[in-house]
Amino acid sequence: MKKYILLNLALLSSVCGFSQSISGNLAQLANQQIKLEGFNGLKNYPISSSQIDVTGNFKLTYSKADYGVGYLLSADEKPLFVILSGEDIELVGEALSSAETIKITKGQENLLFEQYAQEHPRREQALSAWIYLEKIYSQDSLFSTQITANKAIQNEKARINNEDKNFLAQLPKDSYVSWFLPTRKLVSSVSSLAQYRPNEIASTIAAFRSLDYTDQRLYKSGLFKDAIESHFWLLENSGKSLDSVFIEMKRSIDAMQANLIKDNKKLNEVSDFLFDLLERHSLFQASEYLAIKVLNETSCTIDSDLAKQLETYRAMKIGNSAPNISMGNSSYLNGMKQNMFNSLSNLTTPYTLVVFGASWCPKCMEELPKLIQNYVKWRNLGVEVVYVSLDTDQQVFEQAVKSYPFFAYCDYEKWESKVVKDYYVFGTPTFYLLDSKREILLRPNSVNQMDAWVAWYLVSGNKKD
Numbered sequence: 001m002k003k004y005i006l007l008n009l010a011l012l013s014s015v016c017g018f019s020q021s022i023s024g025n026l027a028q029l030a031n032q033q034i035k036l037e038g039f040n041g042l043k044n045y046p047i048s049s050s051q052i053d054v055t056g057n058f059k060l061t062y063s064k065a066d067y068g069v070g071y072l073l074s075a076d077e078k079p080l081f082v083i084l085s086g087e088d089i090e091l092v093g094e095a096l097s098s099a100e101t102i103k104i105t106k107g108q109e110n111l112l113f114e115q116y117a118q119e120h121p122r123r124e125q126a127l128s129a130w131i132y133l134e135k136i137y138s139q140d141s142l143f144s145t146q147i148t149a150n151k152a153i154q155n156e157k158a159r160i161n162n163e164d165k166n167f168l169a170q171l172p173k174d175s176y177v178s179w180f181l182p183t184r185k186l187v188s189s190v191s192s193l194a195q196y197r198p199n200e201i202a203s204t205i206a207a208f209r210s211l212d213y214t215d216q217r218l219y220k221s222g223l224f225k226d227a228i229e230s231h232f233w234l235l236e237n238s239g240k241s242l243d244s245v246f247i248e249m250k251r252s253i254d255a256m257q258a259n260l261i262k263d264n265k266k267l268n269e270v271s272d273f274l275f276d277l278l279e280r281h282s283l284f285q286a287s288e289y290l291a292i293k294v295l296n297e298t299s300c301t302i303d304s305d306l307a308k309q310l311e312t313y314r315a316m317k318i319g320n321s322a323p324n325i326s327m328g329n330s331s332y333l334n335g336m337k338q339n340m341f342n343s344l345s346n347l348t349t350p351y352t353l354v355v356f357g358a359s360w361c362p363k364c365m366e367e368l369p370k371l372i373q374n375y376v377k378w379r380n381l382g383v384e385v386v387y388v389s390l391d392t393d394q395q396v397f398e399q400a401v402k403s404y405p406f407f408a409y410c411d412y413e414k415w416e417s418k419v420v421k422d423y424y425v426f427g428t429p430t431f432y433l434l435d436s437k438r439e440i441l442l443r444p445n446s447v448n449q450m451d452a453w454v455a456w457y458l459v460s461g462n463k464k465d
Contacts, residue, residue, distance in 0.1 A: 001021070003374065019063075020039065020062050020087075021060065021061050021062075021085065021088050021089070022036060022060045022061075022062065022072070022082065022090075022091075023058065023059040023060070024057075024058065024089075024090050024093075025056045025057050025058075025072070025093075026052060026056050026058065026092075026093055026094065026095055026096065027056040027093075027094050027095075028056070028095040028098070028298060029052050029058075029074050029095055030053070030054050030056050030308070031054060032051075032074055033051055033074070034050055034052055034058050034074050034096075035048070035049040035060075035061045035072070035073045036048050036070050036071060036073075036158070037071055038062075038068060038069070038084065038110065039064045039068060039069060039070075039219075039220055039221065039364075040220065041219050041224045041225075041266065041269050042225050042269060042273055045447060047060075047063075047066050047070060048060045048161075049220045060072075060459050062084050064423045064442055066220070066221075067084055067085065067086065067216075068084055068086065068217065068220025069082070069083060069180065070084045072096055072220070073096070073405075074097075076095065076097040078096045078097035079096070080099065080102060081113075081250040082107075082113075083109045083110050083173065083176055085109045085176040087107045087108065087109060087188060088106060089106060089215065090104070090106035090107065091103060091105060092200075105334065108172075109172075109176060110360070112171060112175075112177050113180075115162065115167075115175055116167060116181050121183065123160050124192060125328065126156075126438050127157060127160050127196075128192060128195075128196045130153055130156055130160070131157070131196045133153055133428075134150075134153050136155070137149055138150065142313065145237075150337060159372075164185075173189060176217065176331065179217050180221055180223075181218070183211070183221065183227070184221075186207050186208065186230075187226045188206065189204065190204070190230045190233055190386060193234065194234060194237045194238070194239075198238075198239060201238050204250070205238070206232060207230040208227065208230070208234070208252070209251070209252055209255035210255075211256075212259045212300075213227075213247070213259060213266055213270050214259045214263040214266050219266070221447050222386050224274070225273065226271060226382060228270065228274055228277065232252070232274070232277060232283075232286075235249050235437065236281065245283075246285045246286055246289075249285065249289075250289050252275075253256070253289060253290050253293060254293075256270065256274075257293060257297070260300075261297055261300050264427055267294070267300050267302075268302060268303045268306055270348040271290065271294050271302075271306060271310075271393060272303075272306050272309075274290060275287055275290055275291065275309065278290065281446055282387060282443065282444075282449060284318065284443060288318070291309075291310035291311075292310075292314055294306075294310055295307065295311065295314055307428075308424070308426050309426045311424055312425075315465040316423060316432070316440060316443070318440050318441065318442065318443065319439065320439070320440050321344050321438050321440070322354070322438045323419075323422040324345050325344045325354070325386070325388070325419050325422075326342065326343045327342045327343060327409045331356075332401045332404075332408045333404075333408070335355045344386065344434070346385050347437070348388075348436075349379075349382050349383065349384040350382040350383075350435065350442070351382055351383040351384070351435060351436070352384045352385070352433075352434045353378070353383055353384070353385045353386070353432070353433050353434075353435065354386050354388065354432045354433075354434065355371065355385060355387045355388065355428075355430070356388045356390065356423065356425045356429060356430040356433055357388075357389060357390070357428045357429040358390040358428050359389070359391050359397070359400055361389070361390075361429065363429055364427070364429045366430050367446065367447050370447035370448070370451075371387075371447050372403065372404065372405060372407075374447060374450075374451055374454075377454075378451075378454055379406075381458040381459070383405035383409070383433075383453060384406070386406065386408075386409065387404060387407065387408040387409070387418055388409050388420070389401075389408060389409065389410035390412050390420060390425075390428060391410050392413075392414065392415045393412070394410075394412060397410045397412070430444060431445070431446075431450060433453070
């Protein structure tokens with residue numbers, strides 16, 4: 001019977017895969033809890049936790065399912081990243097917040113990770129300094145004649161680059177760290193490239209486009225979100241014209257989608273995040289391109305919420321005609337019902353900003369005071385504002401609109417409202433700027449962006465194209 005129980009325990013351990021451990025001593029964290037967490041795409045998840053004993057000793061476990069990158073956390077919430085590659089890991093130190101005291105004593109991949117994490121930033125700093133000096137010695141007539149110094153700078157730049165390349169080239173070929181460290185270097189390099197090494201931008205963008213977002217190594221690396229953000233930040237800050245930037249962003253979207261269409265879950269996850277990122281950065285041509293591309297892809301399944309969000313761009317893209325809003329006698333101005341305005345078609349101003357919001361929306365409560373503050377200036381320049389509320393409580397709505405100097409409307413049907421559905425509103429606040437023919441000119445993401453449009457086109461008198 002005892003042998004049978006032991007056999008079952010062994011089989012259970014094998015099935016669960018908890019054969020790897022992280023152990024060590026953190027002297028200053030005695031009697032505290034320590035946790036190990038991992039990454040799944042844009043999210044993290046708990047792997048295991050343990051109580052550190054009175055002498056600072058601890059032990060945590062992880063499984064093959066956690067293969068990738070994890071991080072240790074204690075009460076101070078300062079993470080220590082580790083490679084979960086199937087090896088036992090041992091470390092010693094004072095506390096996770098005192099990273100300089102932490103030493104890996106066991107785990108080959110983690111030893112390599114630790115070494116590179118310490119050396120690479122120093123090489124990058126030195127390289128940036130040499131590049132700065134290179135510009136001075138090549139462009140300033142006081143130094144440009146110093147041939148020996150110039151040659152020394154070139155030699156030192158080459159030595160630093162070769163040292164870094166050689167370290168990465170000598171990593172064990174089948175190890176996780178041999179994939180992770182170059183990818184981490186790629187992601188972390190963008191700000192330095194944009195500032196000091198613009199000649200490397202094209203090759204770096206090509207490297208980003210070669211990333212496969214269905215690769216489980218990337219999904220579990222903690223770099224999934226950073227890779228997307230860094231890729232598009234570099235495109236945006238590449239020094240090219242905005243039109244060229246949009247062309248490059250479309251190429252990058254195509255490259256990402258090529259693999260993602262094979263994996264519905266990751267396609268939805270990446271598309272949702274990237275769409276939001278592009279919207280937040282007011283890169284509307286790129287977000288529109290992404291939306292239409294994903295919606296037109298017939299070989300994959302789009303989550304209904306994401307599909308509704310993306311559908312906005314197919315139906316409500318810039319240049320399309322916005323639906324009329326018929327309000328009957330339900331519009332309000334300064335808290336009073338208005339018979340003079342019962343539809344958008346009644347308005348005679350050159351421009352109309354349609355704003356969807358609600359009293360229960362925290363962001364709307366931040367934007368509405370700015371809207372009120374700018375209204376008189378905008379109105380004098382030919383911009384009317386129509387506020388469509390998604391509130392469901394008539395008393396709450398009517399109390400709120402007493403302070404609004406612009407037209408307001410609510411049918412108390414929230415997301416089921418015909419107006420909300422006609423305009424494909426999936427979140428609040430949502431803004432649409434229309435011309436006198438109700439053609440959509442802009443989908444601003446904030447009052448500040450709308451005010452910038454007013455300053456550029458209406459105050460400065462620049463051509464609207």
